[in-house]
Amino acid sequence: xxxxxxxxxxxxxxxxxxxxxxxxxxxxxxxxxxxxxxxxxxxxxxxxxxxxxxxxxxxxxxxxxxxxxxxxxxxxxxxxxxxxxxxxxxxxxxxxxxxxxxxxxxxxxxxxxxxxxxxxxxxxxxxxxxxxxxxxxxxxxxxxxxxxxxxxxxxxxxxxxxxxxxxxxxxxxxxxxxxxxxxxxxxxxxxxxxxxxxxxxxxxxxxxxxxxxxxxxxxxxxxxxxxxxxxxxxxxxxxxxxxxxxxxxxxxxxxxxxxxxxxxxxxxxxxxxxxxxxxxxxxxxxxxxxxxxxxxxxxxxxxxxxxxxxxxxxxxxxxxxxxxxxxxxxxxxxxxxxxxxxxxxxxxxxxxxxxxxxxxxxxxxxxxxxxxxxxxxxxxxxxxxxxxxxxxxxxxxxxxxxxxxxxxxxxxxxxxxxxxxxxxxxxxxxxxxxxxxxxx
Amino acid sequence: xxxxxxxxxxxxxxxxxxxxxxxxxxxxxxxxxxxxxxxxxxxxxxxxxxxxxxxxxxxxxxxxxxxxxxxxxxxxxxxxxxxxxxxxxxxxxxxxxxxxxxxxxxxxxxxxxxxxxxxxxxxxxxxxxxxxxxxxxxxxxxxxxxxxxxxxxxxxxxxxxxxxxxxxxxxxxxxxxxxxxxxxxxxxxxxxxxxxxxxxxxxxxxxxxxxxxxxxxxxxxxxxxxxxxxxxxxxxxxxxxxxxxxxxxxxxxxxxxxxxxxxxxxxxxxxxxxxxxxxxxxxxxxxxxxxxxxxxxxxxxxxxxxxxxxxxxxxxxxxxxxxxxxxxxxxxxxxxxxxxxxxxxxxxxxxxxxxxxxxxxxxxxxxxxxxxxxxxxxxxxxxxxxxxxxxxxxxxxxxxxxxxxxxxxxxxxxxxxxxxxxxxxxxxxxxxxxxxxxxxxxxxxxxxxxxxxxxxxxxxxxxxxxxxx
Numbered sequence: 001x002x003x004x005x006x007x008x009x010x011x012x013x014x015x016x017x018x019x020x021x022x023x024x025x026x027x028x029x030x031x032x033x034x035x036x037x038x039x040x041x042x043x044x045x046x047x048x049x050x051x052x053x054x055x056x057x058x059x060x061x062x063x064x065x066x067x068x069x070x071x072x073x074x075x076x077x078x079x080x081x082x083x084x085x086x087x088x089x090x091x092x093x094x095x096x097x098x099x100x101x102x103x104x105x106x107x108x109x110x111x112x113x114x115x116x117x118x119x120x121x122x123x124x125x126x127x128x129x130x131x132x133x134x135x136x137x138x139x140x141x142x143x144x145x146x147x148x149x150x151x152x153x154x155x156x157x158x159x160x161x162x163x164x165x166x167x168x169x170x171x172x173x174x175x176x177x178x179x180x181x182x183x184x185x186x187x188x189x190x191x192x193x194x195x196x197x198x199x200x201x202x203x204x205x206x207x208x209x210x211x212x213x214x215x216x217x218x219x220x221x222x223x224x225x226x227x228x229x230x231x232x233x234x235x236x237x238x239x240x241x242x243x244x245x246x247x248x249x250x251x252x253x254x255x256x257x258x259x260x261x262x263x264x265x266x267x268x269x270x271x272x273x274x275x276x277x278x279x280x281x282x283x284x285x286x287x288x289x290x291x292x293x294x295x296x297x298x299x300x301x302x303x304x305x306x307x308x309x310x311x312x313x314x315x316x317x318x319x320x321x322x323x324x325x326x327x328x329x330x331x332x333x334x335x336x337x338x339x340x341x342x343x344x345x346x347x348x349x350x351x352x353x354x355x356x357x358x359x360x361x362x363x364x365x366x367x368x369x370x371x372x373x374x375x376x377x378x379x380x381x382x383x384x385x386x387x388x389x390x391x392x393x394x395x396x397x398x399x400x401x402x403x404x405x406x407x408x409x410x411x412x413x414x415x416x417x418x419x420x421x422x423x424x425x426x427x428x429x430x431x432x433x434x435x436x437x438x439x440x
Numbered sequence: 441x442x443x444x445x446x447x448x449x450x451x452x453x454x455x456x457x458x459x460x461x462x463x464x465x466x467x468x469x470x471x472x473x474x475x476x477x478x479x480x481x482x483x484x485x486x487x488x489x490x491x492x493x494x495x496x497x498x499x500x501x502x503x504x505x506x507x508x509x510x511x512x513x514x515x516x517x518x519x520x521x522x523x524x525x526x527x528x529x530x531x532x533x534x535x536x537x538x539x540x541x542x543x544x545x546x547x548x549x550x551x552x553x554x555x556x557x558x559x560x561x562x563x564x565x566x567x568x569x570x571x572x573x574x575x576x577x578x579x580x581x582x583x584x585x586x587x588x589x590x591x592x593x594x595x596x597x598x599x600x601x602x603x604x605x606x607x608x609x610x611x612x613x614x615x616x617x618x619x620x621x622x623x624x625x626x627x628x629x630x631x632x633x634x635x636x637x638x639x640x641x642x643x644x645x646x647x648x649x650x651x652x653x654x655x656x657x658x659x660x661x662x663x664x665x666x667x668x669x670x671x672x673x674x675x676x677x678x679x680x681x682x683x684x685x686x687x688x689x690x691x692x693x694x695x696x697x698x699x700x701x702x703x704x705x706x707x708x709x710x711x712x713x714x715x716x717x718x719x720x721x722x723x724x725x726x727x728x729x730x731x732x733x734x735x736x737x738x739x740x741x742x743x744x745x746x747x748x749x750x751x752x753x754x755x756x757x758x759x760x761x762x763x764x765x766x767x768x769x770x771x772x773x774x775x776x777x778x779x780x781x782x783x784x785x786x787x788x789x790x791x792x793x794x795x796x797x798x799x800x801x802x803x804x805x806x807x808x809x810x811x812x813x814x815x816x817x818x819x820x821x822x823x824x825x826x827x828x829x830x831x832x833x834x835x836x837x838x839x840x841x842x843x844x845x846x847x848x849x850x851x852x853x854x855x856x857x858x859x860x861x862x863x864x865x866x867x868x869x870x871x872x873x874x875x876x877x878x879x880x881x882x883x884x885x886x887x888x889x890x891x892x893x894x895x896x897x898x899x900x901x902x903x904x905x906x907x908x909x
Contacts, residue, residue, distance in 0.1 A: 039573075044580040045516055052687075094761045095753050101515040101698050105749060108691030112742035115613065115688075116735065134612065135591045229591060233584035240577045275596070284595035290588025297581060301571050309570050 017272060019141040019166055024230070024285055025264030026169040027222035030176045031234035032260030034215055036253050039239040040191040041208075045100070046085065047235035049107035050212065051219045051228040053084040055114030055133055058220070063117065070168055074220055081216025082209060084110065136227030136286045138268075141165060165225045172221035179214055180253070187211070188249055230286040234260060237293035244300040244307045259296055267292040317356075323421050324360035326390055327352050329369060330420075332379045333387035337437075342378035388440045393419075395433035395440075396426040402434040409434040471731040479730050487621060491683075492726045494624035494631070495616055495737065498680050499722020499745075501631035502689075503696035503714040504638050505672045507707075510697040511649040512669065516576075517564060519690040520583040522677045524560025525553035526590025526686060529611050530597060546623045546682065549611075553678050560586050561670065614685030616737030617729045623682060630679035634672050638711070645669055646707050684725075684738030691742040692718060699749040702756035721745035775876045777818050778845045779804055784834040785842030794830035849875040850897045851886045858893050 031047075038047050057080020058073055065072045084106060091102040141163050180187065186207055189197040194204035219231050242255035267289025272282045302309050331351045335343050349357055361377060364370045369383030379387055397416040401407040407415070412434065419426070431439055475484070482489045509518050532552025536545075560582045567578040594608055610618075619627075638645070647655045648665045656662045673693065680689040700713035725741030757763050783800055784792055792800075801811050815832060818824045823838035834842065853871045856862045878886070890896065 039577050042574050042576050044574075044576040048519075048580055048583065091753065095698075095702065096759065097698055097701070098510070098513055098515070100513060101510055101694055104515045104519060104690055104694045105698050105746075108688055108695065108742055109746035109749070112688055112691065112739040112746065115739040116743065119735070135595075227591075229584055229587050232580060233588055236577055236580035236584060240573050240581060243573065244571055271592070275600070280596070281599035283592045283599065287588040287591030287595065290584050291592060294581065294585030294588070297585075301567065307572055 015143045017268070019143055019163055020138040020225075020285060021265065021268045023141055023163075023166050023169055023225045024138055024268050024289060025261060026166070026173050027218075027226045027230060028234045028238075028260040028264035028267075028289060029257055030169065030173040030218045031222060031231055032238035032256045032263075033173075033176050033180060033253065034211070034218055035235040035237075035239035036242070036249075036256050037187055037191050037211055038215065038235055039243060040249075044236045044240075045103055046088075046212070047215055047219075048232050049088065049103050050081045050084050050216050051223065051231045051235075052107040053110035053114070054080050054216060054219050054223070054228075056080060056110050056117055057083075057114075059114055059117040070164070074217060077220035078213055078216045080110070081212055081219065085209065085212045133223060134227050135229060135284050136223060136225050138225055138285050141225070168221050169225065172218055176214060176218060179210075183207070183210075191249075226286040226289070230289055233290035233293050234263065237290075237297050238263065241293075241297045241300045244297075244304045246306060259293070262296065263289045263293045321356055321359050321363055324352060324355040324357060325364050325369075326421055327355060328357070328360045328364055328377070329379065329383060329387035330390045330394065332370065332377060333384070333391050336379065336384075342373070342376045345375045345377065348377060390420055392440045393426060395437060396428060396430075398433045398435070399430050399439070400426050476727075476731060479727050484730065488730045490621050490624040491616055491619050492723060492730065494619070494628040495683055495726035495741070496719050496723040497628045497631040497635075498676070498683060499692060499696075499725075499741065500715045500719035501634040501638075502676050502680060502692040502722075503700070503716070503718020504711050505634055505669075505676050506693035506695075506697040506718070507700070507711050507714045508638075508645050508649060508669050509673050509693055510701070512666075514670075514673070515690070515694045516579050517561065518673055518677065518693050520564060520579045520586075521557045521561050521674060522681070522686040522689045523583045523590075524563075524586035525557040525678060525681060526587055526611065527593050528552035528554065528556030528590075529608060529681075530590055530593025531556070533597060533608060534593070546626055549608075550626075550678050550681070553611075553681060554674060556586065557674055557678065561674075610685070611681045612685050612687060613736055614681070614683050614688065614738035616683040616726050619682060627679045627683060630675050634676050634679075635715075637668070637672055641665070641668060642708065642711070649707075684741055685736075688738040688742050691745065692722070695742065695745040695749050696721070699745065699752040702752040702759045704758055717745060717748050721748065771876075773814055773817050775873075776804060776806060776810075776814050777821075777823065778841070778876050780814070780818065780832075781823060781834060781838045781842030782845045782849070783842070785839060785846050790834040790836075790839060792832050792834065797830065797832060845875055847897060848878045848883060851883060851890065852878065854890055854895050854897060855886050858890060858895060 035044075035047065038044050054077045057076040057078075059076075060080075061072050061076020062068060087106045087110075088099075088102050091097050091106060092099055095102070097105070143161050143163075186197065186202055189200060190204045190207040194208075197204040197207065215235065218235075219228070222231050222234075238256040238259040239252070241259050242252040245255050246252050268285045270292060271285040271288035275282055300308065303311075305311055328348065331348060332343060335341075343351075345357075345361075348361075352360070361370065361372060364383065365372055368380055369386055370377050370379055394416050397419045398409075398412040401412040401415060402409050405412075433439055471479075478484050479488060479492070482492065509515060529549050529552055532549050535552070536548050563582050563586075564575075564578045567573055567581065568575060573581075597608060644660065644665045647658075647660060648662055648669070652662050652666075655665075676693065677686075677689050680692055684692060696714040696718035697710070699717050700710050703713050704710050721741050721744040724744040725737045728740045729735050729737035752760060754761050755763075780792070780797075780800060783796070784790060787796075797811075800806075801808075806814065815824065815826075818832075818838070819826060823835055823841060825833045825835060849871055852874050853864075853867045856867045856871065857864050887897070
C-alpha cells in the first residue's frame with residue numbers, strides 16, 4: 001500500500017515515521033559516542049546501572065517539584081546518575097564488596113525504589129510509567145498533518161512541528177559531541193591511564209564524574225523516547241563493535257558513530273518495514289535497534305578484518321603453514337648433514353607431528369624450495385640456501401641461550417625451535433653450537 | 441503503542457496504565473491491624489497463603505544459591521541471564537500458539553525462558569573467548585540485545601497475536617499477588633529442589649569457589665560442579681520470574697549474599713544467614729504485596745533485603761563499617777601509643793617534655809585532638825602519668841612496653857636483613873608497621889631463626905633476664 005506521501009520503495013510515512021526515526025537515531029548516536037569511554041574504562045555496566053537508577057531520580061524530582069519540565073527531570077536524573085556512581089564506590093570501599101556485586105546491589109535497590117515511588121507519582125495523573133521507561137514511546141512522536149511533498153518538508157514552518165523530545169535529543173547529541181571534542185585529549189588519557197592523567201595535572205576522578213553526568217544526561221534525554229534498553233544497548237554495543245574494527249581511538253569513535261547511525265536507521269526501518277512485508281503491525285523500534293546492534297556486533301566478531309574470528313583463524317593457519325615449511329626445510333637439511341639426500345613423505349610425517357605437512361610441501365614446492373620425486377622430498381638449490389639459514393639461526397640461538405641466557409645445553413632445543421622462526425637474527429659469532437655441531 | 445491497558449486495577453505489577461486512572465483506583469486502602477496479623481499468620485485464604493509460602497521459599501533458595509554466584513563473581517552475569525529470558529518467553533508463547541496448544545501455561549513459558557537464558561550465558565562466554573572485549577562489555581551486550589529482542593517479541597505478540605496474549609508483561613516486573621496455586625506450586629518446588637541440591641553439594645561448591653585449581657588437581661570434576669552451580673542459578677532465576685520479575689530477580693540472588701557476607705567469615709554460616717535474609721525479605725515482600733495489592737512484590741522484596749543490607753553494611757560485628765572503623769582506630773591508637781613509649785625507651789628517660797611530644801606529633805602526623813585522645817588512653821591504661829605543662833612521664837609498665845616494641849623492631853629488622861635480603865637502609869619503614877603486631881610465638885620463632893645465624897638481640901627474653909641495652 002503506498003500513500004501519496006510515501007517517500008520511496010519501502011513504506012515510509014513522513015507523518016508517522018519521520019520524527020520517531022530521527023529521535024531514535026539521535027539517541028543511538030549520542031549514547032554510542034559516549035559509550036566509547038565507558039567500554040574502554042571497563043565501565044559498560046555503569047551505563048546499565050545508571051539507566052536503571054535514573055528512574056527513582058526522575059520520580060523523586062517529579063514528586064518534589066510537581067512538574068515535568070525537562071530541566072527538573074534532567075536535574076533529578078543527573079543527580080541520581082552521580083549518586084549511583086558514588087554509592088557504588090562507597091559500597092565497594094566501605095563494605096569491601098566485589099565491584100560487580102556492589103553495582104548490582106545499588107542499582108537494583110534504587111530501581112526497586114523507583115518502581116514503588118512511581119505508584120505515588122501515578123496518583124497525580126502523570127504518564128510516568130515503568131513500561132515506558134523500559135521501551136520508550138517512539139510512537140507518540142507522530143506528526144499530524146505532515147506535508148505531502150519534499151518541498152513542503154523543507155520549509156521553515158516545518159520546524160514548528162518538531163516535537164520537544166527531538167529538540168532535546170538534538171541538543172544532547174550536540175553537547176555530547178562538543179564534550180568529546182573539547183576534552184578529547186583528557187578523556188583519552190583518563191581512559192587509558194588514569195594515573196598518568198593525574199600526574200599530568202588534571203583530575204581523572206573529576207573527568208570520570210563529568211563523563212558519568214553526561215551519560216546520565218544522555219540516558220534521561222533518550223529514554224523518554226526510546227527507553228532504557230536502547231540506552232544500555234547503545235552505550236555498549238557500538239563502542240564494542242568499533243573496538244573490534246580498529247585499534248585507534250579516533251577511528252574507533254568514528255566507527256561507533258557510523259554503527260549507531262546504522263542501528264538507529266536500520267532498527268527503525270526493520271521494525272516497521274519487515275512486519276509490513278508479512279502484513280503484520282510494526283514491532284517495538286527501540287528493541288529492534290538493540291537487535292541490529294547485536295547483529296552488527298556478531299558480524300564484527302566473526303568477520304572484522306582486524307580482530308574477527310575468521311581473520312584470526314586464517315592468520316593462525318598461515319603461521320602454522322609457514323612454521324611447518326621452515327621445519328620441513330630444516331629436517332631435510334639435517335638429513336643431508338647426516339648423509340641422506342631427501343626424505344620420504346612418511347618419514348617427514350613422523351618428524352613433523354601435528355603440523356600441516358601436505359600444505360607445507362605444496363607451498364615449498366610452489367616456491368621451488370623442494371622437489372617431490374614420487375613421495376621423496378628433496379631440497380632444491382634455493383631450498384638448500386633457505387634451510388641452511390634456518391639451521392644456522394637455530395644453532396646460533398642455542399649458543400646464545402647457553403652463553404648468555406644461562407640455560408643448560410640440554411634445555412635449549414625447544415626454545416630455539418620457536419625462536420628460529422622469528423625474523424630477528426640472533427647475534428652471530430661462534431662456529432659450533434653447544435652440542436658441537438657446526439653452525440653453517 | 442498502547443502496550444498495557446490489559447491488566448486489571450489490582451495487577452500490582454507497577455506498570456499501571458496510568459493515563460486514565462482516577463484517584464480512587466490508585467490510592468491504597470490501608471489494611472486493618474487484624475488483616476495484617478491474619479496475612480502474616482497464614483490465615484488470609486488459600487491463594488494468599490500459597491503465594492506467601494512460595495515467595496518465602498523462593499527467597500530462601502535465591503539467598504542460598506546467590507552465595508555461590510557471589511563467590512564465583514557472577515553477580516552481574518546473573519543479571520544478563522535474567523534479562524535474556526525475555527525473548528524465550530515470547531518465543532515459547534508464539535511457538536506454542538503455532539503448534540496449537542495453550543501458550544500461556546507457565547511450564548511452557550519457563551522452558552523457553554530457560555533456553556534463551558542459557559543461550560545468553562553461553563553468548564557471554566563466546567564473546568569472552570572469541571573477541572578481545574572484557575566481561576563488563578560482554579554482559580552489557582547480552583543483557584541489552586536479548587532484552588531488546590524480547591521487547592520486540594512482546595510488542596509483536598501484543599500487536600499481532602490472537603487473544604490471550606496479555607499478561608506476558610508480568611514477567612518484567614513480576615506479579616506475586618495474582619499468581620495461581622499451580623504456578624506457585626511449581627515455583628515452590630523448583631525453589632525447594634534448589635535448596636536441597638545446594639545443601640547436598642555444599643562441600644563441592646565450597647571447594648570450587650575457594651580453590652578450583654586445587655579441586656582440579658585433587659580429581660574433582662570442576663567443570664561439572666561449576667555447571668551445576670550455574671544451573672541452580674538459572675533455575676532459581678527462572679522460577680522467580682513470575683513473582684518478582686526479570687529486572688529485580690537478580691537482586692534476590694545478590695543482595696542477601698552480599699549482606700550476609702558482613703556477618704561472618706564461615707561459608708556454612710554465610711549460606712544460612714543469606715538464606716534467612718532472602719527468606720524473610722521474600723516473606724515480607726509477599727505479605728505487603730498481599731495487603732496492598734498495588735505494591736509490586738518484587739520491589740518490596742528488594743527494598744526489604746536492601747534495608748537488611750544497609751543495616752549489615754553499617755552495623756554487622758564481623759565486617760560492618762562501625763566494627764571495622766572501631767577496630768582500625770583501636771589499632772591506630774595502639775600503634776601511636778607504642779611509638780610514644782618506644783621513644784621514651786630510646787631516650788632512656790621516663791620523662792618526655794612538651795617539645796619532645798610536639799616533635800613526635802610532627803613526625804608521626806598526629807593531629808592535636810588525636811594526640812590528646814592518645815594521651816588520655818595511655819593514662820587510662822596506666823602506661824603514662826600526666827606531667828606538668830604538657831610533658832608526660834612514662835610509667836614502669838610503659839617503659840617495659842617500649843622496650844619490648846623496640847626489641848621487636850630490632851628482631852624483625854635483623855630477620856629481614858638476614859633472611860629476606862633487604863638492604864639495611866630499606867627496612868625501617870616496613871618494620872615500623874610490623875613491630876606492633878608480632879605475637880609472642882612469632883617473637884620466639886624470630887629469636888630461634890636469628891640465633892641459627894648467630895645473631896642475638898639483647899633485651900627482654902621471654903624469661904625476662906637481661907635489662908635492655
